[in-house]
Amino acid sequence: MAAESPMTYDAFLSLANESGLDVGSGAGNAHMEELYSYVKAVLASLRSLNELDVSQVEPDMAFMPFRE
């Protein structure tokens, strides 16, 4: 989701629903609007990951720090 094009509100609601969040009406909508703004800000902050040259790198998945 760290793509250049911003996510539409409808797409956000669809993804939220798929993720198990309550996207109902009333007070739920106000919360979802706040979450939508927050999610957009978070995803924007991750865009710099796309600028890293990771073509030769495998994910560091072992959860173990380097040990000498």
Add this chain to the structure above:
Amino acid sequence: MDPLEICYMSAGELSPLIQSKALSPVEVIQAHLDRIQETEPVLNSFITLLPEEALAAARRAEADIQAGRSRGPLHGIPVALKDLYNTAGVRTTSGSRIFDTFIPHEDCTVAAKFNQAGAILLGKLNMHQFAYGPTGENPDYGHMHNPWDPEMVTGGSSGGSGSATAAGQCTITTGSDTGGSIRIPAALCGIVGLKPTYGLVSRFGLTPLSWSMDHPGPMTRTVEDTAMAMNAIAGYDPKDVASARVDVPDYTASLTGDVSGVRIGVPKEFFDAPLDPQIGQGVRDAIALLESMGAQVREVDFPMFNDSQAISTAMLMAEASAYHKDLLARDGDKLYPPVRLRLEAGLFITAADYLRAQQGRALFNQQARDLLNEVDLLAGPTEPVTAPPILADHVQAGQHSVGTTSALTQYTRPYNITGFPAISIPCGFSGSGMPMALQLCGRPFDEPTVLRAAHAYQQATDWHKRRPPL
């Protein structure tokens, strides 16, 4: 002995008195309980206090020591645990009313090790809900307050650990550090906080936030006490899948007071980031002092420092949301709204983003390793600002207005990515009387060098001896 003096003595000072029977553990514990009663209405450091249990344990410790059955240097020393460390028979809330009545049936490994060492548990410490925030806000159990100015945050997430230690409520406390949650409150409250190497201290029995970046560790007023605590709690634990099979040295043996020949690198990027000039100067002065004591100091390049926020954000948010997904579905409306927002937002981090962050982590770790092949330690500020007001959403760092969370984690998150050991130690006070801090990072499992330099600095300064005005 004056009870307040007892409360501000270090474990290194208390221990010989207790061992020689010049001071009773009962007197030590009672002094701390009185100090808590006096200061807790202002600080709100504790979620659960255990006065009767602590006094009973103190009487047992006194009897054991009188009978020649000492368990070692922590016997009779007061400790308190962040309230996400499971304690058998004592509720463990993780800072949320959702778990207000949760009573674990088993101690976490750290609690068990402290107990084995004869340390006495005073209680469970307040914290940012589920450790998911760097300020020490908690609407369920009340916000934590900074002993140096109660209008200001303690820092978080281990805020109660910071305030309790700084105010003489407890000698040794613990925190857990996923994005800085030991080092941030240590820096803002003017104490010592060590994030040990990932895997050195067991995570077993702690509520996770991010499996790959959670680090339990001690918070104390002196580096010597940190070394003493590490002697008790470090080491392999088969109950923790990430626990490292490494030899654990006597960390106090590294406290020689000598930094001759220690090579210290100072990343120039740290000083290009938003930074209060007072803190920048205080940190430069601290590094200059280490140089005058024989350390070899030079500027180094750490360009990937600027990628650390994006890398750690993707990993932390995805892992935290994965861990708390069921809680979110069940009790989302009972969470502190900013914590709920973060947990829900993490659900929108894709697998591709997460893996790209892990690729970035590999690059980041390689650059950090390369740097630490050239030098023994990396030095810089722990925090770009002093403690901000409670609930402030932005802080002023030099000429920059920065979101509070981003600012407070700016210098701490890099070492959660790498898992390398990092310590925060007091290095001065701002014009308004708030603590400032120096951060030192070393190679994996080279806590001895980190502690050696930090201790030498404390031997040459008296910042850690100052007391907050309460």
